Amino acid sequence: MLEVEGLQKRYKQKTVLENCSLQMKQGEIVGLVGENGAGKSTMLQLLATIMQPTKGEIRLDGLSYKESVKEVRRKIGYVPQDISIWEEFTVEQNMLFFERLSWKKRTQEECRQLCIDMQLTHWKEGVQSLSGGMKRKLNLAISLLHDPILLLLDEPTVGIDLKSKTEIGTYLHSLAKNKGKMIMYTSHDMDEITNVCDRVYSIGKDSFYMDLLQEKGIPVEQLR
Amino acid sequence: MRWMVLTRFRNEWKSIVCWLLLPIVMTLLVMKSVGVWQEETKVPIALVVQEETQLAKQLVDEIVNTELLHVHFMVLDEALHKLEQHELDSVFVIREGYEESVLSNRRNQLIEAYSSNQSFAYQAVVETITSLAQQDVARSKASFVIKQLFVDYGRESEWDYGEIIGKSHERQQNEALLRTSFSYYDKEETSNDSTAPLLQVWGVWTLFAMITTFFLFDWMLKENRPSMRPRWLFTAISFRRYALGMLLFYTAILFSVDVLTAFIFLALFDEAVTIRILLSLYAFRLTVNVLAFLLASVYRQLFMYYVSGIAIALFLIVIGGAILPLDGLMRKWPWIELLSPVQSLLTGSIPIGWLIALSTLLVLWMWKGGKTIA
Ligand SMILES: Nc1ncnc2c1ncn2[C@@H]1O[C@H](COP(=O)(O)OP(=O)(O)OP(=O)(O)O)[C@@H](O)[C@H]1O
Ligand SMILES: [Mg+2]
Numbered sequence: 001m002l003e004v005e006g007l008q009k010r011y012k013q014k015t016v017l018e019n020c021s022l023q024m025k026q027g028e029i030v031g032l033v034g035e036n037g038a039g040k041s042t043m044l045q046l047l048a049t050i051m052q053p054t055k056g057e058i059r060l061d062g063l064s065y066k067e068s069v070k071e072v073r074r075k076i077g078y079v080p081q082d083i084s085i086w087e088e089f090t091v092e093q094n095m096l097f098f099e100r101l102s103w104k105k106r107t108q109e110e111c112r113q114l115c116i117d118m119q120l121t122h123w124k125e126g127v128q129s130l131s132g133g134m135k136r137k138l139n140l141a142i143s144l145l146h147d148p149i150l151l152l153l154d155e156p157t158v159g160i161d162l163k164s165k166t167e168i169g170t171y172l173h174s175l176a177k178n179k180g181k182m183i184m185y186t187s188h189d190m191d192e193i194t195n196v197c198d199r200v201y202s203i204g205k206d207s208f209y210m211d212l213l214q215e216k217g218i219p220v221e222q223l224r
Numbered sequence: 225m226r227w228m229v230l231t232r233f234r235n236e237w238k239s240i241v242c243w244l245l246l247p248i249v250m251t252l253l254v255m256k257s258v259g260v261w262q263e264e265t266k267v268p269i270a271l272v273v274q275e276e277t278q279l280a281k282q283l284v285d286e287i288v289n290t291e292l293l294h295v296h297f298m299v300l301d302e303a304l305h306k307l308e309q310h311e312l313d314s315v316f317v318i319r320e321g322y323e324e325s326v327l328s329n330r331r332n333q334l335i336e337a338y339s340s341n342q343s344f345a346y347q348a349v350v351e352t353i354t355s356l357a358q359q360d361v362a363r364s365k366a367s368f369v370i371k372q373l374f375v376d377y378g379r380e381s382e383w384d385y386g387e388i389i390g391k392s393h394e395r396q397q398n399e400a401l402l403r404t405s406f407s408y409y410d411k412e413e414t415s416n417d418s419t420a421p422l423l424q425v426w427g428v429w430t431l432f433a434m435i436t437t438f439f440l441f442d443w444m445l446k447e448n449r450p451s452m453r454p455r456w457l458f459t460a461i462s463f464r465r466y467a468l469g470m471l472l473f474y475t476a477i478l479f480s481v482d483v484l485t486a487f488i489f490l491a492l493f494d495e496a497v498t499i500r501i502l503l504s505l506y507a508f509r510l511t512v513n514v515l516a517f518l519l520a521s522v523y524r525q526l527f528m529y530y531v532s533g534i535a536i537a538l539f540l541i542v543i544g545g546a547i548l549p550l551d552g553l554m555r556k557w558p559w560i561e562l563l564s565p566v567q568s569l570l571t572g573s574i575p576i577g578w579l580i581a582l583s584t585l586l587v588l589w590m591w592k593g594g595k596t597i598a
Contacts, residue, residue: 048454048457049457050454050457073457073458076458077458078454078457078458080451080454080455082451083451084451084452084454084455086452089235093235097235098455098459101459101460101461101466102459102460103459103460142455143458146458146460148458
């Protein structure tokens with residue numbers, strides 16, 4: 001259970017998020033939409049403990065972000081918008097590197113299975129020669145190594161083909177429905193959002209996305 | 225500790241091993257090429273020894289030990305033949321009766337010399353050899369006078385030439401020792417000021433060792449590149465702990481290689497290996513590693529880090545006097561040697577100032593690192 005109350009984020013003079021409140025339950029996939037610069041990444045970074053809000057409360061499974069950041073982090077899997085993997089290593093080396101640093105110990109076979117689960121099969125291949133879609137999948141797989149309960153994905157499917165997008169969508173769906181993970185993710189692809197998400201938060205003053213998604217018959221709430 | 229040994233090191237062990245061995249290999253190459261070059265610039269002369277007395281033998285030894293001469297022994301005919309062929313610069317003959325002439329203080333024509341129209345170094349060589357012979361004459365003259373005094377006072381039996389000449393030799397050597405530029409571990413190279421080596425083995429090694437260390441510590445930047453920073457929040461081991469572990473790990477590995485280097489230098493260059501030297505080497509290693517570590521923690525860009533690393537290494541080498549002995553500078557400002565951990569290594573001491581300063585900065589880094597990561 002994720003609870004957010006009265007969240008505000010201000011960069012110097014600019015206020016990006018103002019009085020945002022939201023909840024998430026286990027097994028839910030929630031979309032986060034909004035125009036460029038609306039504050040989607042900012043919201044995810046706040047939820048991922050990478051930044052601190054200027055105001056407001058966040059609790060994950062009853063743990064306060066302010067009081068117990070260390071414990072909270074163990075429960076979070078964050079996928080950065082910019083691909084965050086070792087370019088100079090292979091898929092295997094990337095996975096094993098982070099497995100060794102992780103809270104959860106996994107065998108090499110388990111790491112490999114994690115990649116296979118999302119159709120990332122180039123185990124021995126160098127990251128540099130991977131396609132964009134494969135890199136995105138690896139970016140996601142690394143964040144899942146410690147088996148987090150809250151997954152925060154910042155545009156995990158940007159710039160990849162429909163097939164990979166669908167594979168990632170299917171995988172996220174199975175994580176939420178079979179393993180009870182809470183997943184929040186951002187995307188500019190409204191078809192993808194409607195296909196994968198249970199409901200959506202729209203950030204920003206603009207009601208463009210809100211109207212668009214409501215037409216498609218998916219529950220949307222406006223955040224400002 | 226399993227995570228540490230197996231992470232980046234495992235993926236890049238081949239290149240890391242190459243980096244580890246580079247200082248030894250480069251030092252050997254440099255020393256070898258300098259050695260060849262020195263050999264080539266030596267003046268080839270022939271020495272024809274026709275007398276087998278103590279004094280003649282001594283003179284021969286002194287000539288052979290003169291750094292810039294390459295001495296061949298042969299009979300006169302062969303020597304003159306080679307001189308004609310210009311294979312030799314000049315030929316010197318220590319004739320029968322050398323000792324007698326010296327003892328009786330006849331200094332003319334002690335040695336016969338031959339040269340050709342292409343004997344470029346002839347004058348210099350003649351001067352060198354004459355001065356060596358003159359020393360013998362002077363020494364024996366002194367002992368002759370002293371002996372005469374003893375004879376006059378009727379105590380002839382208590383002294384003999386050999387002893388006096390020997391003593392005189394000893395004293396001269398000691399004086400020569402005092403005039404040498406600073407030396408590393410005091411080996412025989414220093415017993416003669418004209419043979420102070422152009423390059424010291426450890427001096428050359430420190431240059432390559434420092435540059436290599438800076439290159440090896442680039443993992444600090446690679447591992448902590450901005451795009452990877454979010455990852456370090458979601459690991460059981462914080463970047464700070466990981467970095468400290470790697471620092472320890474690299475120090476252990478590099479010091480093992482350093483010890484190996486010391487023994488290789490012992491075998492090849494007769495450089496001494498003592499506990500003191502190993503301690504000094506360890507202190508040097510710690511200093512350089514922590515320096516590289518802290519430097520890497522300041523930079524964002526690999527290129528700038530490498531450039532500053534090389535610059536710092538060169539600077540420390542120069543003020544440390546490893547490549548060009550800065551005798552004059554040292555005498556003027558003796559504190560300058562405190563500025564370089566290289567100097568500490570070359571003199572077998574410990575750079576306490578550096579170690580204190582660097583450990584303070586390291587503690588600050590740990591403390592600050594703990595604060596900045598939210
Ligand atoms: N570190 C920062 N300092 C100052 N302003 C920032 C900072 N990070 C983001 N902003 C500003 O905050 C606003 C929201 O940025 P954010 O990255 O959250 O938007 P976004 O919704 O993720 O956009 P996009 O769709 O382009 O990814 C932007 O106007 C941006 O300029
Ligand atoms: Mg964004």
